[in-house]
Amino acid sequence: GAGVSQSPRYKVAKRGQDVALRCDPISGHVSLFWYQQALGQGPEFLTYFQNEAQLDKSGLPSDRFFAERPEGSVSTLKIQRTQQEDSAVYLCASSFRTSPLHFGNGTRLTVT
Amino acid sequence: QKEVEQDPGPLSVPEGAIVSLNCTYSNSAFQYFMWYRQYSRKGPELLMYTYSSGNKEDGRFTAQVDKSSKYISLFIRDSQPSDSATYLCAMSANTGNQFYFGTGTSLTVIP
Numbered sequence: 001g002a003g004v005s006q007s008p009r010y011k012v013a014k015r016g017q018d019v020a021l022r023c024d025p026i027s028g029h030v031s032l033f034w035y036q037q038a039l040g041q042g043p044e045f046l047t048y049f050q051n052e053a054q055l056d057k058s059g060l061p062s063d064r065f066f067a068e069r070p071e072g073s074v075s076t077l078k079i080q081r082t083q084q085e086d087s088a089v090y091l092c093a094s095s096f097r098t099s100p101l102h103f104g105n106g107t108r109l110t111v112t
Numbered sequence: 113q114k115e116v117e118q119d120p121g122p123l124s125v126p127e128g129a130i131v132s133l134n135c136t137y138s139n140s141a142f143q144y145f146m147w148y149r150q151y152s153r154k155g156p157e158l159l160m161y162t163y164s165s166g167n168k169e170d171g172r173f174t175a176q177v178d179k180s181s182k183y184i185s186l187f188i189r190d191s192q193p194s195d196s197a198t199y200l201c202a203m204s205a206n207t208g209n210q211f212y213f214g215t216g217t218s219l220t221v222i223p
Contacts (some may be wrong), residue, residue: 004155033211040120042200043156056210062173091155100146101202101211103155 002026012110013082019075021107032075033101034067034101035091043091049075051077080112094109115139118201118214125223131188133213135201138182142203142212144173145177147186150216159199160186191221 005024011018025032030051037044041073045059051072060067067074079086079090089108093101118135123130133147143164149158162168162174168175174187184203188195198216 035213039161040215042118042202042215044115044213045210059210071197093155098180100144100158102155102158103148105155108153 004092004094004102005086006090008107009105009109010108010110012112015083015111018078018080019082019109020079021079021092021109022088023075023077023092023094023104025073025075025092026096027073027108029074029094029096029102031095032069032074033093034077035039035053035093035094037091037106039087040086046077059072079109082109084111087111113213115142116201116203116214119217120215122129122218122220124220124222125191127191127193127221129191129221131191131195131197131219131221133186133188133199133201133217133219135184136182136204137184137212139146139203139205139212140179140182143179143204144204144206145175146202147173147175147185148200148202149179149195150200156200177191193221194223 032049034046037043047067048056049069064080066078089106091106093103150156160207165179172189177184200216201214204211
């Protein structure tokens with residue numbers, strides 16, 4: 001595709017609900033990253049995939065957060081039992097080999 | 113101490129001014145340096161990408177990296193109202209690893 005696509009663009013969840021956020025990376029990009037961006041802050045690393053392998057998940061804030069990329073292209077970030085502190089913009093980025101990150105427009109999650 | 117420090121501003125300049133944006137970092141292993149521009153409710157958009165020390169110019173934008181001082185800069189010449197956005201610096205030791213971001217500097221260019 002032309003760029004990284006994320007859906008939904010906006011998600012409102014009641015506290016305790018599970019949510020799933022989708023990322024379609026640029027075609028052919030082997031690396032895929034998830035970042036969390038709080039209001040007025042820079043993106044904070046969550047997890048990283050190379051193809052279908054999750055090589056680093058050190059940034060996931062709790063075991064309620066889970067990410068997968070089963071076929072090495074589309075990725076899903078799942079948050080179970082959402083809490084208010086999970087409210088943020090979730091950014092997906094992809095890259096090819098040594099290229100820099102290319103970001104999608106993010107999913108803005110609001111937990112009420 | 114955060115890996116990357118960036119003054120959040122806000123910074124307000126008149127149209128046509130030269131803008132200087134800066135970041136400092138602590139990890140001497142960083143060798144890939146990027147500047148991103150982020151408009152409200154959009155994802156970060158890559159502006160400049162440099163490897164190791166030195167300068168890189170692209171139109172009105174110049175990126176500088178001083179690894180000895182652990183200091184990077186982005187200069188915007190002849191600033192335009194359309195440059196009003198948040199500017200994020202980012203860096204990495206290896207492109208396969210984590211990219212560390214600054215908090216972003218909010219810039220407003222006044223017509």
